[in-house]
Amino acid sequence: MSRARRIANIVLLGLLLVGASGCWDQIPVEWRAVITAIGVDPTRHPGIDRYTFVFPNVSLTTGTLPTTPTNQEFYSITANAPSLMMALRAVQARQSRMLYLGQLRILALSTRLPVSVWQRTLNATADSGRFVLTLWTVATPVAANLVRIVSPTQMVPEFALYRALNSQSQPIIWPGRAWKVWVDTVTPGISPSVADVLPVGSDSFRLGPLYVLGAKPSIWSPEATRGWAYLTGRVRREGMRVAIPQGRFTLSFIRGKTSLSFHRVGSSVRVDSRLSYAGVITTNAAMAHSEAMNDALQRAAARKILREALIAWRTALATHTDPMGWHRDLHWTDSRIPIAAGASLWRGWSLTLSVHFAVHDEGALE
Amino acid sequence: MTPPLSSHRNPRLLLVWGTLASVVSSGLFVWPLHLVQASGQNGVLVLPMVMGWSVLVTLLSPWHALGGLSARIEGWLNVIAGIFSIIIDALMLIELSSMMQTFYYFATPRWAFLMPLIAIIVWVAAVQPEATLWRLVQLWAPILAGGSVLVLAMASTNVQRLRVLLPNQHIVIGPIIHGLFILSYLELPLGLVLRSIRPLLAETPAVVWRMVAAVYPWPFLMMFYLITMGTLGPAALVHVRWPLVFTLNHVTLDSTFFLSRIGIVVVFGWTVGIALGLMVHLRVFSMALARWWHPGGALLPYPVGLLWIVTALLIPSPTRASMLLVNYLDPMAAGYLGLELLCLVLWRVVGAQRPRSG
Numbered sequence: 001m002s003r004a005r006r007i008a009n010i011v012l013l014g015l016l017l018v019g020a021s022g023c024w025d026q027i028p029v030e031w032r033a034v035i036t037a038i039g040v041d042p043t044r045h046p047g048i049d050r051y052t053f054v055f056p057n058v059s060l061t062t063g064t065l066p067t068t069p070t071n072q073e074f075y076s077i078t079a080n081a082p083s084l085m086m087a088l089r090a091v092q093a094r095q096s097r098m099l100y101l102g103q104l105r106i107l108a109l110s111t112r113l114p115v116s117v118w119q120r121t122l123n124a125t126a127d128s129g130r131f132v133l134t135l136w137t138v139a140t141p142v143a144a145n146l147v148r149i150v151s152p153t154q155m156v157p158e159f160a161l162y163r164a165l166n167s168q169s170q171p172i173i174w175p176g177r178a179w180k181v182w183v184d185t186v187t188p189g190i191s192p193s194v195a196d197v198l199p200v201g202s203d204s205f206r207l208g209p210l211y212v213l214g215a216k217p218s219i220w221s222p223e224a225t226r227g228w229a230y231l232t233g234r235v236r237r238e239g240m241r242v243a244i245p246q247g248r249f250t251l252s253f254i255r256g257k258t259s260l261s262f263h264r265v266g267s268s269v270r271v272d273s274r275l276s277y278a279g280v281i282t283t284n285a286a287m288a289h290s291e292a293m294n295d296a297l298q299r300a301a302a303r304k305i306l307r308e309a310l311i312a313w314r315t316a317l318a319t320h321t322d323p324m325g326w327h328r329d330l331h332w333t334d335s336r337i338p339i340a341a342g343a344s345l346w347r348g349w350s351l352t353l354s355v356h357f358a359v360h361d362e363g364a365l366e
Numbered sequence: 367m368t369p370p371l372s373s374h375r376n377p378r379l380l381l382v383w384g385t386l387a388s389v390v391s392s393g394l395f396v397w398p399l400h401l402v403q404a405s406g407q408n409g410v411l412v413l414p415m416v417m418g419w420s421v422l423v424t425l426l427s428p429w430h431a432l433g434g435l436s437a438r439i440e441g442w443l444n445v446i447a448g449i450f451s452i453i454i455d456a457l458m459l460i461e462l463s464s465m466m467q468t469f470y471y472f473a474t475p476r477w478a479f480l481m482p483l484i485a486i487i488v489w490v491a492a493v494q495p496e497a498t499l500w501r502l503v504q505l506w507a508p509i510l511a512g513g514s515v516l517v518l519a520m521a522s523t524n525v526q527r528l529r530v531l532l533p534n535q536h537i538v539i540g541p542i543i544h545g546l547f548i549l550s551y552l553e554l555p556l557g558l559v560l561r562s563i564r565p566l567l568a569e570t571p572a573v574v575w576r577m578v579a580a581v582y583p584w585p586f587l588m589m590f591y592l593i594t595m596g597t598l599g600p601a602a603l604v605h606v607r608w609p610l611v612f613t614l615n616h617v618t619l620d621s622t623f624f625l626s627r628i629g630i631v632v633v634f635g636w637t638v639g640i641a642l643g644l645m646v647h648l649r650v651f652s653m654a655l656a657r658w659w660h661p662g663g664a665l666l667p668y669p670v671g672l673l674w675i676v677t678a679l680l681i682p683s684p685t686r687a688s689m690l691l692v693n694y695l696d697p698m699a700a701g702y703l704g705l706e707l708l709c710l711v712l713w714r715v716v717g718a719q720r721p722r723s724g
Contacts, residue, residue, distance in 0.1 A: 016482050129468040134618045179616040183602040329527060332407060334535040
């Protein structure tokens with residue numbers, strides 16, 4: 001290689017190193033203000049909402065973490081603004097660091113907010129490109145209170161509510177991943193739904209029941225929520241107490257599958273739903289049990305699931321919402337079927353349910 | 367121009383990876399937006415039709431050197447296809463750079479990441495010996511193919527309902543034909559690449575392998591389609607500009623400790639994928655031009671590289687790039703594909719009447 005060519009190559013490589021690596025306009029992590037959670041509440045002024053932004057306290061180091069009180073691990077800034085983007089701008093003006101949205105975990109919206117604010121906020125997060133929509137959207141009475149909860153076991157930058165929603169130990173697979181809620185808001189035939197999270201004491205919270213964003217938002221009862229989970233196949237580790245003549249039993253690790261088919265005759269639609277679930281007895285493994293007792297347990301559990309599924313169905317009828325997405329599924333089967341809205345949503349629909357429950361084993365105790 | 371090729375080059379695999387790199391690169395992240403806009407849920411029916419077309423083109427393509435007028439017509443077809451694919455690549459670079467800017471490099475000016483990318487593409491396509499490019503294709507195309515299968519397997523957990531992956535019971539022919547036309551921009555380089563790789567091969571690959579090469583890119587595009595459609599559904603899919611980016615952006619691996627997001631793998635993958643596709647397009651175009659204009663063919667990559675940078679800076683809007691692609695490039699590409707098919711049929715008819723001259 002000639003000398004001139006070697007020099008040209010070195011210069012080119014140098015330019016590439018500087019140009020392609022992006023180190024000329026980097027923003028190190030200590031210059032960034034990472035937003036972990038956002039809470040949105042209504043104010044007394046219509047059109048203006050109160051946005052609470054929660055940040056992990058980056059002045060903490062690994063060494064100081066064990067000695068820092070939990071209430072100092074996070075701090076929050078609030079702003080009243082007409083939209084999420086305006087609130088972000090207002091908060092940026094009061095932050096010495098660059099706001100960073102890539103680690104946002106929780107977007108909590110108050111149940112007192114109208115659906116339009118939910119839609120606007122979700123659209124803003126989807127449109128901007130700066131939000132990573134793997135965050136969870138939840139409903140709660142007062143969002144500012146929920147996002148400021150720091151559970152005793154929580155360590156910066158983890159967020160307990162995010163972990164809880166992601167956790168495999170939840171009885172049902174909760175709805176509310178932001179990208180999915182956004183997809184549901186723009187898809188006709190499904191009412192988007194999220195978990196309604198209630199604070200418990202000052203440092204804990206309880207997940208559920210279901211909050212459904214219909215034309216008018218509705219909070220479903222815990223039974224209806226479980227029934228909805230059975231109808232949509234979202235049951236992962238449910239548990240239930242059943243009473244039979246031989247005594248009261250707890251069934252745990254309930255899981256299974258739901259299959260669905262639609263039958264149309266004229267303008268009426270019959271939904272055939274077959275729920276096939278199984279669980280284990282975890283009450284008293286030492287107790288001698290018979291076939292008859294197993295049968296009784298299976299029947300009682302199936303009855304309970306049937307009852308909850310019917311409560312969910314009646315709630316859907318009463319609230320004119322479809323968080324199961326059956327109208328959407330039917331539309332995907334045949335797009336000529338119009339999707340009704342409001343009071344006529346379920347006109348002509350009927351549901352046929354068959355539930356099968358199997359008791360798998362005597363229990364986990366050896 | 368073309369250096370003699372060593373006989374150890376595997377003719378079957380070069381053909382397969384060559385077509386994969388040149389077709390899939392144009393369908394990486396914008397795909398399948400335009401198809402779903404045109405055909406909705408029934409877009410899934412369009413892909414088997416395109417596969418059939420690919421098989422037809424391969425079966426009709428002559429696999430011996432043409433002479434006389436046929437050779438001249440083939441040369442012109444290659445030049446036209448080359449020009450179209452260069453323009454389509456320019457639009458894809460606009461999409462790539464605006465996608466990168468939206469999601470990853472908010473503050474970095476567009477030229478800063480386009481210049482190194484285009485410089486590398488031009489360097490491999492023009493400065494390096496021919497064998498370098500085909501070796502790169504044979505190295506990276508399988509890696510990217512394997513990587514995308516892995517990434518798509520992870521993304522498949524976000525598929526919500528399988529029903530949406532099947533065609534709708536309400537089938538209307540018009541939108542499906544429209545979808546078929548929309549795919550012209552992806553089909554365009556196929557014939558060009560097959561014809562350009564043909565003289566490079568030490569031996570003629572069997573018909574089966576030629577068909578494998580022609581069909582191979584479509585299952586990949588089908589996988590991308592199924593994952594994005596299953597995740598988003600036909601209604602939400604047309605709301606997002608880059609459906610595959612949306613889909614892969616929301617793959618969570620929360621249960622793993624070391625790897626929580628796959629973004630960096632994906633960005634790396636499709637930058638390499640696009641670069642590879644562009645290199646192949648640039649090389650086959652300069653080969654086609656070199657047949658007519660000797661020094662021009664060798665120098666062609668430099669002005670094309672410049673053109674790519676200038677268009678990416680002049681047309682900053684991805685929506686405009688999409689509009690140009692669907693409204694102008696696609697009809698022209700469809701016209702070209704019709705012409706190509708006509709020529710292939712004519713050669714077949716003429717070839718059947720006359721003994722082959724070799």
